[in-house]
Amino acid sequence: MAAFDGKVMVTGGAGYIGSHAVLALLDAGFDVVVIDNLVTGFDWAVDPRASFVNIAVEDAGVRNVIREHEVRAIMHFAGSVVVPESVSNPLKYYRNNTAATRSLIESAVAEGVPHFIFSSTAATYGNPTKVPITESDPQAPINPYGMSKLMTEAMLHDVSAAHPLNYGALRYFNVAGADPEGRSGQSTVGATHLIKIAVEAATGKRAAVGVFGTDFPTRDGTGVRDYIHVSDLADAHVAALKQLIAAPAESFTFNCGYGRGFSVLEVLDAVDRVTNMTIERRVEGRRAGDPAELVADNSAILAALDWQPKRAELDGIVRDALAWERKLAEMGK
Known part of the structure; x- marks a missing residue:
């Protein structure tokens, strides 16, 4: 890897995926500054080895943070992520995801930050024409969340052509699990x-689990998703950053998934196995903006980056999530 002098700024680093990326960066030897306005994040979730600034990504003061901390790369996780909410409140998503990211990119360009990693999503594909999905497949979002992320991908593509900024856009499939060492996990109240x-x-904490739709054209009628362990995803971000540093004239977009999907009922069966109990299912109608099946073709990221999944077993993902949930209870969270 080429020399890297400076810090990595992680936006949304007090949130679920961002806090795991912070751990992965620190464990890999990078210096990190986290910015988060704590609307959905938690200051206690930020590893004490990182610096922390309570500020929103669209704030003009972000330029001062970049300058003072000598930021040379940005990992951008801050934003809103609930698909049904994006359908009912699209303007929130275009403000928090698209407009705020535009401001952040402008700050990066103004301060000469050379590397940018963006938290994108499989929701940019909409209802895929085939499964598994490759990066070159059509992008036709069916909800404002996916569109807000696709618009950011377009901005990064155009900005990188006009300025000395290379980027990596990582399209996540369904992120799950928690840090195997119990240092972080999904802590958001009312998570979906x-x-x-x-x-x-x-x-x-809940009486039952809603199953939203049993009439999808899938093997058991419930939605199928490609679940990726959050720590594997965090490691993929570190590998992506190292690639951006090594090849400063190149940008890329990759799917982040395992290449296999599980239905809602199959996931709940896994939770039953791990907990040795039966979770009550409550069948409800489909949610707005939910596609039937999203599964990644991950061959591109495996070929291009120094990254291999280590935690792909579904029951293991569930075990780590369960351990974190129990820890939250012990912490009174």
């Missing part, structure tokens, strides 16, 4: 992630 909801039910 299936495995998070299921382990909440297993620990008594």
Whole structure:
């Protein structure tokens, strides 16, 4: 890897995925500054080895943070992520995801930050024309969340052509699990992630788990998703950063998934196995903006980056999520 002098700024580093990326960066020897306005994040989730600034990404003061901390790369996780909410409140998503990211990119360009990693999503594909999905497949979002992220991908593509900034856009599939060492996990109240909801039910925080739609054209009628362990995803970000540093004239976009999907019922069966109990299922209608099946073709990222999944077993993902849920209960969170 080429020389890297300076810090990595992680936006949304007090949130779920961002806090795991902070751990992975620190464990890999990078210096990190976290910015987060704590609307959905938690200051206690930021590893004490990192610097922390309570500020929103669109704030003009971000330029001062970049300058004072000698930031040479940005990992951008801050934003809103609930698909049904994006359908009912699209302007929130275009403000928090698209407009705020435009301001952040402008700050990066103004301060000469050369590397930018963006937290994108499989929701940019909409209802895919085939599964598994490759990076070159059509992008036609069916909800404002996906569109807000696709617009940011377009901005990065155009800005990198006009300025000395290379970028990596990582399109996540369904992120789940928690740090195997118990240092961080999904802590958001009212989270909509299936495995998070299921382990909440297993620990008594919820009475049941909603199954939203049993009439999808899938093997059991429920939605199929490619679940990736959050720590594997965080490692992929570190590998992506190292690639950007090594090849400063190159940018890339990769899917982040395992290349296999599980249905809602299969995930709940896994939670039953791990907990040795039966989670109550409540069948409800489909949610707005939910595609039937999203599974990654991950061959491109495996070929291009020094990254290999280490935690792909579904039951292991569930075990880590459950352990974190129990830790939250011990912490009174």
